[in-house]
Amino acid sequence: MSIVPHYDFEKRKVTTLRLKEMKKLGIKIACLTAYDATIAKIFDEAGIDLMLVGDSLGNIVQGHETTLSVTLQDTIYHTKAVVNGTERALIVADMPFMSYQVSANEAFTNAGKIMKETGCNAVKLEGCRNVTEAISRMTEAGIPVMGHLGLTPQSINQYGSYRARGTNSEEANQIYNDALSLQEAGAFAIVLEKIPAELGKRITDSLSVPTIGIGAGPHCDGQILVYTDMLGITIDFNPRFVRRYSNLNEIMKKAVGHYSDDIRNSKFPNEKESY
Ligand code: KIV
Numbered sequence: 231m232s233i234v235p236h237y238d239f240e241k242r243k244v245t246t247l248r249l250k251e252m253k254k255l256g257i258k259i260a261c262l263t264a265y266d267a268t269i270a271k272i273f274d275e276a277g278i279d280l281m282l283v284g285d286s287l288g289n290i291v292q293g294h295e296t297t298l299s300v301t302l303q304d305t306i307y308h309t310k311a312v313v314n315g316t317e318r319a320l321i322v323a324d325m326p327f328m329s330y331q332v333s334a335n336e337a338f339t340n341a342g343k344i345m346k347e348t349g350c351n352a353v354k355l356e357g358c359r360n361v362t363e364a365i366s367r368m369t370e371a372g373i374p375v376m377g378h379l380g381l382t383p384q385s386i387n388q389y390g391s392y393r394a395r396g397t398n399s400e401e402a403n404q405i406y407n408d409a410l411s412l413q414e415a416g417a418f419a420i421v422l423e424k425i426p427a428e429l430g431k432r433i434t435d436s437l438s439v440p441t442i443g444i445g446a447g448p449h450c451d452g453q454i455l456v457y458t459d460m461l462g463i464t465i466d467f468n469p470r471f472v473r474r475y476s477n478l479n480e481i482m483k484k485a486v487g488h489y490s491d492d493i494r495n496s497k498f499p500n501e502k503e504s505y
Pocket of ligand 1: 263282283284285286287324378421423444454455456
């Protein structure tokens, strides 16, 4: 019997084609980040459709302020681990800062390296104007690409803040046009981060490829959160778009405190736990 309530998800491997089909059928796409095999296995068994090995690993796993220092090797290492823990979900590897901006050629080579060395199903990259050529080349070569518009954390030093994007009509129209261009270039899906719900709806209604929102309102075809935020492991980051489904920070601290006490009081291990 499934331990996942009210959800009878398809057991077959999720593909980029299936995601498009889900959009057509109005079936919402459930996505989360993942960075290792153990967590990936739990999310996969719980029915998550798409796992993103986000460059948020720079914040979550490595403890950096921004995502900028993540390397191609870091991405490959963590993506391999997630692939090892996953049977059903589609796995997308986030291309790190400066692994795709220098030239379409370099982007193409790096995307190929990620695909070949990890066994993931797709790559993701941020922005539009300087990446459409790279997206076209990757798509033609059989590398599915996910776009990412709105708040693009790799550009933090250019914008200077993590404020919502597309809140004035000029910026909103730019994001809208960029979404059309990414679809035209061959992107199979687009992440929309921290934009008004109305803009999320306008883009979602205009595209044939699915939109995956994070702070982009309820009309997107799917939703994604950083899993440590969703499970309440990281509790210092509190944007409006994060909903906490658990409080693992407190639960884990209690369990670890209990364990430490038992060791200090010589209660662990007991006779049954010894050889
Ligand atoms: O790096 C990441 O985790 C992401 C998601 C927040 C979409 O890009």
